[in-house]
Amino acid sequence: MPQASAATFPDRHVDSYYAASANPAPERPPLHGEISADVCVIGGGFSGISSALHLAERGLRVVVLEATRIGFGASGRNGGQIVNSYSRDMDVIEAKYGQTTAQALGSMAFEGNRIIRSRIADYDIRCDLKEGNLFAACSDKQMQGLVEHKALWERYGHRQLELLDAQSYRREIGSERYVGALFDHSGGHLHPLNLVLGEAAAFESLGGVIHEHSPVVEIQHGDPVMVRTAQGQIRAERVIVAGNAYLNGLLPELEGKSMPCGTQVLATAPLDADTARELLPNDACVEDCNYLLDYYRLSADNRLIYGGGVTYGGHDPASIEAVIRPNLEKTFPQLKGVKVDYTWSGNFLLTLNRLPQFGRINHNVYYAQGYSGHGVTCTHLAGRLMAEALSGELERFDAFANLPHTPFPGGRLFRVPLTALGAWYYRMRDQLGW
Structure with missing residues (x-):
């Protein structure tokens, strides 16, 4: 029982x-x-x-x-x-x-x-x-991954996709952080x-x-x-x-076959209409292609909702804003010092095979x-x-x-540190562009 x-x-x-x-x-x-x-x-x-x-x-x-x-x-x-x-x-x-x-x-x-x-x-x-979501590539290797991603989804019948190069993605994202993007016109937020x-x-x-x-x-x-x-x-x-x-x-x-993980999110104060259009001119949402990815979009009242970071085991960091703000300002330097009205976290459940x-x-x-x-x-x-x-x-x-779903290595006691070690490895790969 x-x-x-x-x-x-x-x-x-x-x-x-x-x-x-x-x-x-x-x-x-x-x-x-x-x-x-x-x-x-x-x-x-x-x-x-x-x-x-x-x-x-x-x-x-x-x-x-x-x-x-x-x-x-x-x-x-x-x-x-x-x-x-x-x-x-x-x-x-x-x-x-x-x-x-x-x-x-x-x-x-x-x-x-x-x-x-x-x-x-x-x-x-x-x-x-709202309509549209973009996958943004931070490196040439990630951009090649998006080319393959488009071909894969089209093989399974999904054809509402558009590749954007280093110039054309700027019509959707007001950031110099990326080398290109894949626009899924069927997505949204x-x-x-x-x-x-x-x-x-x-x-x-x-x-x-x-x-x-x-x-x-x-x-x-x-x-x-x-x-x-x-x-x-x-x-x-x-x-x-x-x-x-x-x-x-x-x-x-x-x-033993799953693990709670926390992700952190912040919402800025409402932005003026010109700033909002500068960030996301057509109001689509974005996630990057990093292993520990960032994701963001505009709310109905023009707040930038920006999320990222993962805590294994589902515990909150000491300061959510301290985790998220550096990446937000790296993506949008024009928002340096922007007022943040809300921060929160929530747990999702991770499986070893990610299915x-x-x-x-x-x-x-x-x-x-x-x-x-x-x-x-x-x-x-x-x-x-x-x-x-x-x-x-x-x-x-x-x-x-x-x-098939197998238990995390190390059981309940060691699944958190072992998974965090693996995440550190992939984060280093993201930063080095491997």
Whole structure:
């Protein structure tokens, strides 16, 4: 009977720009007493809410349990970029797992993007959707990688791509830091917390039920499954575990095969319109091609939202601004000394092979996690695949579930220092242009 370790959950979102600018949302009451459901979803982020919404559209009785508030974790704190594919791209999947697996995953690599856009349109979600994302090369070697990247994605049917050389990328990015870029015209960016809040409201409009402030303390396997909180329990035919980096020991059998990692983000004070246009003339979002990458975009009110840095194990640095500001000012020297209004961090879940973990425990407890930094789009794909799997359509879900996941070297004790050592090596490669 897996039981969560004792943990104290906050009662509100972290102090981020997203929380400060979130659309109004009701505070849902905690679970009290015993109820029943076709499906209990544990976790109120993108994975959980996407799954719940897809299932509600299929007519199932679904209850979501969230330990804090909807979108409290990475779903409400990330960079807000709609980036296609996975953290490991199709060439790596081909080489490691074969052409059949690569074709199966490749056929879904651009689907999460389309799901997000359909959700926004179908349910009229106000989340500041903007078009376009760029991958920026810091070296000639990275630029050659983008040439190959374009050819790879086009081989899998994605053709909305444009290579920009050292001169033409400047029409999109007002920085001299790069040697070129790849523009994905199908990408984009948005306010992630408002997206998940809108999807939660859509789920409730279909009869779905959400209980916030309801951390799960135990899953008792059986037919049905019993999901217990401190003040109540749900008797469910099936369960979806979607807590990602915030599971707190609920599925210990998976812990050695994943690791929480923190990423840091800041938001400047609003910039004047001329400065904003100078930085990002067409308002696309950007991520660079470094192993420990930087990513940035403009908010709806012209703040520069700039993120980067990784802390292994999920701990916050002493000063988020001290981590992020040097790279921000290296990218945009014209912003030296710019006022920063918000800093925050959030945990994502890293797997050793950088591919998401989908699977089943027994026959009726499903899980999806470990998006390794590509969660915005892949979580939305996961929700659709969960709904398919729970409806007996297993082929696409099992394409992910059949991927092998091995534990991090050194186990729980040494996974953090060994991974940090590997990251140091790749950071040196980035700096030396190897």
